[in-house]
Structures are given as C-alpha cells and as structure tokens.
Amino acid sequence: MATKYVVEATDVEKRYGGVVALKGVDVRIPEGSIYGLIGPNGAGKSTLFDVLCGITKPSTGSVKVLDMDVAALPAHEVARRGVGRTFQRTAMFKDATVYENLLYASYGRMRHNVIHRLLRLPAWREDMVDFAAKADEVLTICGLSDLRHQQASFLAYGIQRRLAVAIMLMNDPKVLFLDEPVAGMNDSETAEFIQLLHTIAKGRTIVIVEHDMAAIGALCDEVMVMVDGRPIVIDVPARALKHPDVVAAYLGSDDDDEQ
Ligand SMILES: Nc1ncnc2c1ncn2[C@@H]1O[C@H](COP(=O)(O)OP(=O)(O)O)[C@@H](O)[C@H]1O
Ligand SMILES: [Mg+2]
Structure with a gap:
C-alpha cells in the first residue's frame, strides 16, 4: 500500500x-x-x-x-x-482540577446546550455519560486516575505535562x-x-x-x-x-x- x-x-x-x-x-x-x-x-x-x-x-x-x-x-x-498541539507554556486552567480541565476541553464536541444542562435533560446526561467514560480512559492512559480531583496548579511539572496531553486526547x-x-x-x-x-x-x-x-x-x-x-x-x-x-x-x- x-x-x-x-x-x-x-x-x-x-x-x-x-x-x-x-x-x-x-x-x-x-x-x-x-x-x-x-x-x-x-x-x-x-x-x-x-x-x-x-x-x-x-x-x-x-x-x-x-x-x-x-x-x-x-x-x-x-x-x-x-489536530492536537501542546506548547511549552502549558495551556490549562490552573485553578481547576484535573477532571474539570478534561471537561472544559470536551465542551466543544458536546451536543447539549445550556438549557439542557440547567434542566438536566437527556441531551446533557448522555453527553456527561460519554464524557465520563472518555475521561476515565484518558486518565488511565496518562496515569492521572488518582489525581483527578487535584488542582492543576498543585501538580508537579512533569505531571502537568501529562495533563496537557490528556487535555489534547479528549478530542481524539x-x-x-x-x-x-x-x-x-x-x-x-x-x-x-x-x-x-x-x-x-x-x-x-x-x-x-x-x-x-x-x-x-x-x-x-x-x-x-x-x-x-x-x-x-x-x-x-x-x-x-x-x-x-x-x-x-x-x-x-x-x-x-x-x-
Ligand atoms: N517572529 C520573528 N521575527 C523575526 N525573526 C524571527 C521570528 N521568529 C523567528 N525568527 C528568526 O528566524 C530564524 C529561525 O528561528 P526559529 O524558528 O525560532 O529557530 P529554532 O526554533 O530552530 O531555534 C532565526 O534567525 C530567528 O531569529
Ligand atoms: Mg525554537
């Protein structure tokens, strides 16, 4: 081929x-x-x-x-x-947790809107189920499962770099x-x-x-x-x-x- x-x-x-x-x-x-x-x-x-x-x-x-x-x-x-890219100065929300960073990275691909979210309608719930499964997979690959509730700014530098990769992976x-x-x-x-x-x-x-x-x-x-x-x-x-x-x-x- x-x-x-x-x-x-x-x-x-x-x-x-x-x-x-x-x-x-x-x-x-x-x-x-x-x-x-x-x-x-x-x-x-x-x-x-x-x-x-x-x-x-x-x-x-x-x-x-x-x-x-x-x-x-x-x-x-x-x-x-x-196309995913990471820069030397890592793009992430430092005040948010690891898990929240993955969530923010995923909003662009989700189908629900703010009304669905506020009313917890099925469109929102389905997106969240898909997100949770994807996030678990990415956290495991990146060795971040135990750190999901840590605030990004408290992570060691090498781990922040892994989070940057995880953020990228959320968009496949x-x-x-x-x-x-x-x-x-x-x-x-x-x-x-x-x-x-x-x-x-x-x-x-x-x-x-x-x-x-x-x-x-x-x-x-x-x-x-x-x-x-x-x-x-x-x-x-x-x-x-x-x-x-x-x-x-x-x-x-x-x-x-x-x-
Ligand atoms: N924004 C810019 N304005 C002017 N010159 C630049 C700019 N960016 C890079 N250069 C010049 O282009 C050349 C290549 O730079 P660069 O791509 O940064 O090299 P490297 O990453 O291999 O060190 C260098 O001579 C650099 O000074
Ligand atoms: Mg250079």
Whole structure:
C-alpha cells in the first residue's frame, strides 16, 4: 500500500523582514510515525513547527495537514478535525482540577446546550455519560486516575505535562504536535513521558520538536535535521545523529552550552 502522508508541506518559505527563517522546505510525514524536528538554535524548527500546525502562515508554499489547509482555518476548527498541539507554556486552567480541565476541553464536541444542562435533560446526561467514560480512559492512559480531583496548579511539572496531553486526547486527535515536551523534566519524568508517547502513538502521528537527543533517539522513527532554514538530513535518528553534516552543524553551534 502506498504511504499515506498526514503532513505534506511543499516549498515552504517564511520571511521575517530580511530574515529568511525557512528556505524552500519540503516535509512529508507518514501516517503513524513519530517524527522529530531537530537542529541547532536558530535553524528554523519553531518556525516550521508553527507553520505545520497552522499558527503561522508561510510566506510562500503550501501546507496540508490531514488534507486541510491549516493556515486558512481557525484554530478551533483545526483542533476539531483532529489536530492536537501542546506548547511549552502549558495551556490549562490552573485553578481547576484535573477532571474539570478534561471537561472544559470536551465542551466543544458536546451536543447539549445550556438549557439542557440547567434542566438536566437527556441531551446533557448522555453527553456527561460519554464524557465520563472518555475521561476515565484518558486518565488511565496518562496515569492521572488518582489525581483527578487535584488542582492543576498543585501538580508537579512533569505531571502537568501529562495533563496537557490528556487535555489534547479528549478530542481524539489523529496528529499531535509537541513543542519540546520533555524540556525541564527530570530523568524519571522524561522516561515516563516517553513511555506515554509510545502508548498514545498507536493509531496516531506525532510531530515533535525536541532538544533532548536521547529522547529523540528513544522516540522517533524519523528525524529531519534543520540547519539555517532548510533540512540537511532526513533519516532514522541513529543514522541522522551520526551524519557528518549533522555533527558539524551541532559542533559549529553553541547548543552544547544549553544541555
Ligand atoms: N517572529 C520573528 N521575527 C523575526 N525573526 C524571527 C521570528 N521568529 C523567528 N525568527 C528568526 O528566524 C530564524 C529561525 O528561528 P526559529 O524558528 O525560532 O529557530 P529554532 O526554533 O530552530 O531555534 C532565526 O534567525 C530567528 O531569529
Ligand atoms: Mg525554537
């Protein structure tokens, strides 16, 4: 069977005034893969990530995710049609509990209206039954079952990141975009998170920008190494990270200071 691509970007260029952040980038991300975007500081990873998930419009070129023109659609519509994304600054309601956060994330897909809810009509009850079942499933997958009544702001950082994934999973995304998900985590949080991503990767496609090369090696089927606004190597991590051009690009940058 021919490979199906969940993300297809062709000849993408992005200019900020005189700065050319992306220079004629082509990306094809196969359905079901975990795909990494890596490269030294300033290479264009964040710009490409934002362009691929529709936050930023490319200056020229086309981007299709799940066959939709993500740049032309409003963010909630992109999410409703199966694209999930998490950001470094986690989007959640800090004063709400874990369970409430999952509920708020689910309202967009529910059928009941406020009258149904106030009168506790069947439309509301059915939505709540469906929600409870889905929430239980997601809490179990994310290892959050025992924490469902905890306020989000009191959770450890690594657990907040798992909650961000849980929030995303409530909308059954087919493709997930993750921006440096393990940044700031300790070793055991990172290991648990990698395990979680492998679990949720089944039946989904994951696109990840990450500085932690060990995490990239443990997670990704394929990586694109970017340097100076364009891909220089696309390969499995083991080969890509050893490629002489990649080694040279990292040695020539000051990224080592960050680790
Ligand atoms: N909003 C912006 N305005 C101006 N220049 C930007 C903007 N965003 C990124 N750039 C520039 O584009 C290039 C790529 O940046 P970025 O995508 O953030 O790289 P990376 O994430 O790989 O570190 C850099 O030269 C950066 O300074
Ligand atoms: Mg960046």
